[in-house]
Amino acid sequence: METNNSKVLLIYTGGTIGMIKDYQTGALRAFEFDNLYKRIPELSHLDCQISVHSFEKVIDSSDMNPRHWVAIAEVIEKEYTNYDGFVVLHGSDTMSYSASALSFMLEGLSKPVIFTGSQLPIGDLRTDAKENLITSIQLAALKEEGQSVIREVGLYFEYKLYRGNRTTKVNAERFQAFTSPNYPLLVESGVHLKVMKENLFKPKPHTILKVWKEFEQKVAILKMFPGITPQLLNAFFSIEGLKGVVLETYGSGNAPTDEWFLECLRKAIGKGIHIVNVTQCSGGSVIMGKYAASEALKTMGIIDGKDITTESAITKMMILLKKNISPNLFKIKFEESIVGEV
Known part of the structure; x- marks a missing residue:
């Protein structure tokens, strides 16, 4: 499995992962994703091209609603043929709702859409953000014989990739914030990436992406x-x-x-x-x-x-x-x- 020549789009919606601590003042400010390689030089080892789409107005995940789900889905719809995979950076509180919604909205999806976030800001000394971000990009870029390995909406957190619509947030303080109580892991990240191929979703071949954009909120x-x-x-x-x-x-x-x-x-x-x-x-x-x-x-x-x-x-x-x-x-x-x- 390789990541060579894969093109990945990072979609930054908001959340802790997009914050950086100013050590002089102690205040949190928005991370400049345009300087991604400068801030996280490790990304250059991935052999894939990374582009960034940031929401103009970042969303606290507590404010997330169907209108925002549509906005995320529309970015994927617009850029679908230009990229091999997508990473959605999102606040962790409502991430399971968004990952579930997108899994139903993206009808005919045959590329990876990986949701991730973090419990600590990206500039924090003990942050979980770097690992979550780097591995999510690697998973979104992962190919075998020219085909995407993951072809569904996933959620990556603390060394584990879950099926997005099977997750629930269970801890507000631990780095292992999510669980998938009724479905096994898709990928486990250790010294090597261990892909559980038998657990991956297998979409019908030659499907065309159609995006559903209507929600009944009553x-x-x-x-x-x-x-x-x-x-x-x-x-x-x-x-x-x-x-x-x-x-x-x-x-x-x-x-x-x-x-x-x-x-x-x-x-x-x-x-x-x-x-x-x-x-x-x-x-x-x-x-x-x-x-x-x-x-x-x-x-x-x-x-x-x-x-x-x-x-x-x-x-x-x-x-x-x-x-x-x-x-x-x-x-x-x-x-x-x-x-x-x-």
Whole structure:
């Protein structure tokens, strides 16, 4: 596997990775990505050409929304034929949401789009930014027999490349900030890059990139907890215009069996609200009907989220709701894997 002659586009959206500490004042300021090779001379060993596209107004990842996802996707769409791979520099807080969204938006993707960021600024003494950035570029440039090795949206952090739509952020302080609870690693970085080829997504050959740009934002996430009341649930499902809900249930998809609770869900489904059952456990899968506590949900037609993450479920829902498909087809499409998210 080599990186020779690969062309990689860095897309800087914002986040800690783009900050540098001024040691005289102690203040953080924006890193000048135009001087990338001067700041990180190690990049010159990669044998690939690196270009940079910086967002004019950098985005704190807490402010990230579908409009920004479209802006990132449009850069990739515009430059798709000019580059072999893309690295998206992004704040870590909402990175799993963005990586999930882009995986669904970039229909027919056959090149690497690697999301990365850092817990410490790039100029910090003990920063994780340099390693994350260098290896992400290497992964985006990686080819075998002239073909990109990675052909999906990935997320690279602390020596590990994950499938983007399988990740979730689990730690605000450790360098190992992300995990992929239900899908194995794609690549592990040690003395050598260990590529787990059997885990990589294999797109259909000769696909053409099409970018989906519409999102239904009248959606919500509801986490179950012991003591949830009818008043709260009824008020929640009475939100005007609500189209879809990701319901975070217990264990393998279990929820209260009280009649008022089930009736509330039936009424919501009757109003045309799509409800997807995902587990609030960090790993594992929804298995509706395994226990009596989920049998009723299965019977009323609640969508089985299987082992999808909440981040992936909400972004998939936002996109599928804009496809104007029948409720039955929505359920079928949601329960099947589009880009390896289930």
